[in-house]
Amino acid sequence: MDNLTEIRWHGRGGQGAVTAAKLTAEAALKLDQYFQASPEYGPERMGAPIQAFTRISPEPINIHCNVTNPGIVAVLDPTLLAVVDVTQGMPDDGVLVINSEMSPAEVRAANNYEKQKIFTVDASKIAVECIGRAIPNTPMLGAMLKATHIMDVEKVAEHIRASFGKKFSQEIIDGNVEALTRAYAEVQSE
Numbered sequence: 386m387d388n389l390t391e392i393r394w395h396g397r398g399g400q401g402a403v404t405a406a407k408l409t410a411e412a413a414l415k416l417d418q419y420f421q422a423s424p425e426y427g428p429e430r431m432g433a434p435i436q437a438f439t440r441i442s443p444e445p446i447n448i449h450c451n452v453t454n455p456g457i458v459a460v461l462d463p464t465l466l467a468v469v470d471v472t473q474g475m476p477d478d479g480v481l482v483i484n485s486e487m488s489p490a491e492v493r494a495a496n497n498y499e500k501q502k503i504f505t506v507d508a509s510k511i512a513v514e515c516i517g518r519a520i521p522n523t524p525m526l527g528a529m530l531k532a533t534h535i536m537d538v539e540k541v542a543e544h545i546r547a548s549f550g551k552k553f554s555q556e557i558i559d560g561n562v563e564a565l566t567r568a569y570a571e572v573q574s575e
Contacts, residue, residue, distance in 0.1 A: 407437075
């Protein structure tokens with residue numbers, strides 16, 4: 386499938402990687418795209434490493450397995466870089482979006498990444514300042530949107546308002562939209 390976008394999310398339990406994968410997929414649906422979103426849990430406890438996957442395509446998706454060769458990888462917890470090969474299966478021109486205070490060049494040097502395009506954003510700081518909790522999923526989604534241009538950030542913000550409106554206060558909704566758009570503006574590239 387030529388128009389298939391595959392995303393792998395790396396995080397720890399409680400950071401919202403599964404929610405980010407689902408939000409991305411649901412936003413794609415609103416844009417008349419086909420989608421898949423699925424989690425892969427390890428030990429089911431708060432703080433354990435997890436992965437989540439998203440596929441987006443303008444055509445029906447007939448693949449039914451985890452994403453093994455993602456064009457995009459989002460890392461919600463930078464401590465995972467030392468314990469997980471987040472670039473496994475990525476093509477040389479893949480996009481790596483990392484929640485980090487470091488610049489993309491510093492991340493590249495510290496982890497010996499040679500080929501992928503690297504983007505960084507301090508998503509944890511943005512989450513604390515906008516939402517009041519260190520749950521970096523929404524800011525990471527904003528950074529990923531800027532790094533890849535796979536969807537319009539305003540359309541995703543509209544989806545968050547509609548989706549979160551069913552279960553969260555207006556303050557939480559506004560904070561998540563602010564986190565999304567702020568990370569979109571603040572993400573760094575090389």
